[in-house]
Amino acid sequence: MPMPEHILVETRGAVGLVRLNRPQALNALCDALMLELGAALRAFDADEAIGAIVLTGSEKAFAAGADIKEMKDRGFADVVADDFIGNRWETVLEIRKPVIAAVAGFALGGGCELAMMCDLIIAADTAKFGQPEITLGVIPGAGGTQRLTRAVGKSKAMEMILTGRMMDAAEAERAGLVARVVPAAELIDEAVKLGERIASFSRPVVAMAKEAVNAAFESSLAEGVRLERRLFQSCFALADRAEGMAAFAEKRKPVFVHR
Numbered sequence: 001m002p003m004p005e006h007i008l009v010e011t012r013g014a015v016g017l018v019r020l021n022r023p024q025a026l027n028a029l030c031d032a033l034m035l036e037l038g039a040a041l042r043a044f045d046a047d048e049a050i051g052a053i054v055l056t057g058s059e060k061a062f063a064a065g066a067d068i069k070e071m072k073d074r075g076f077a078d079v080v081a082d083d084f085i086g087n088r089w090e091t092v093l094e095i096r097k098p099v100i101a102a103v104a105g106f107a108l109g110g111g112c113e114l115a116m117m118c119d120l121i122i123a124a125d126t127a128k129f130g131q132p133e134i135t136l137g138v139i140p141g142a143g144g145t146q147r148l149t150r151a152v153g154k155s156k157a158m159e160m161i162l163t164g165r166m167m168d169a170a171e172a173e174r175a176g177l178v179a180r181v182v183p184a185a186e187l188i189d190e191a192v193k194l195g196e197r198i199a200s201f202s203r204p205v206v207a208m209a210k211e212a213v214n215a216a217f218e219s220s221l222a223e224g225v226r227l228e229r230r231l232f233q234s235c236f237a238l239a240d241r242a243e244g245m246a247a248f249a250e251k252r253k254p255v256f257v258h259r
């Protein structure tokens with residue numbers, strides 16, 4: 001396997017850390033980067049030692065969008081023939097372990113869409129989110145119109161997508177796009193600490209919790225509650241659930257076996 005050119009990959013305990021690394025283009029998402037990113041995410045998903053994944057960029061940019069220079073000469077026939085976006089740009093959605101986006105600087109266009117494909121976003125106080133595609137004569141093409149609207153509501157999403165304006169970390173937290181805002185210098189440590197906590201719990205239970213929350217985007221309330229109930233009841237088949245509840249009753253820390 002050749003060394004990746006556009007990403008840096010490392011492990012921090014039980015957390016897989018992927019850093020987008022195209023600083024000269026503010027981590028613009030070119031096809032080659034997306035292929036490397038997909039491979040790294042799948043590798044961590046298959047690694048039993050890893051319980052959570054952190055995806056981040058540089059201090060200046062998480063990702064400034066899809067690579068405009070790579071797209072500018074493509075025509076309708078090209079993007080349809082290649083099923084651009086649909087063909088391999090949604091690998092994040094196939095990852096079963098929690099993927100935490102740690103965003104500093106610009107997360108624009110596909111960069112914001114990539115962050116929203118992750119399970120949660122931790123933002124540095126320098127983060128700026130936006131879907132400026134309209135300034136280029138296109139609309140968001142990797143879920144931005146759907147996920148941003150579900151995350152922040154129609155009016156704010158519509159304003160951002162129709163004007164291309166950015167929103168800073170404080171507004172993103174108020175709007176519910178990000179879970180927390182931290183000082184930029186603490187972003188990676190905070191995201192890894194969060195990942196370590198998640199990785200300390202029962203892996204199948206973490207996977208079921210992630211599936212249940214994500215289902216809220218995809219189903220009616222009744223269907224989502226039904227799925228949640230089935231997954232909750234499934235936990236009672238796991239030794240980890242027995243251990244977790246016994247540990248509480250015996251006033252000791254649980255030792256989960258499925259980690």
Ligand SMILES: CCCCCCCCCCCCC[C@H](O)CC(=O)SCCNC(=O)CCNC(=O)[C@H](O)C(C)(C)COP(=O)(O)OP(=O)(O)OC[C@H]1O[C@@H](n2cnc3c(N)ncnc32)[C@H](O)[C@@H]1OP(=O)(O)O
Binds near residue numbers: 092142
């Ligand atoms: C593995 C599976 C994962 C699946 C995830 C899939 C994610 C989605 C990916 C596909 C998405 C396609 C659909 C998407 O909705 C479409 C888009 O994203 S369109 C692009 C939207 N982004 C933008 O419009 C932002 C463009 N950039 C800027 O406005 C500015 O660069 C900035 C961010 C405001 C910063 O400005 P400055 O500080 O002045 O810096 P520069 O402008 O000088 O930039 C420095 C350098 O970087 C190059 N660059 C910046 N952004 C891009 C880009 N998007 N594409 C290509 N290159 C970019 C810029 O040209 C400079 O380079 P130089 O000229 O010096 O060579």
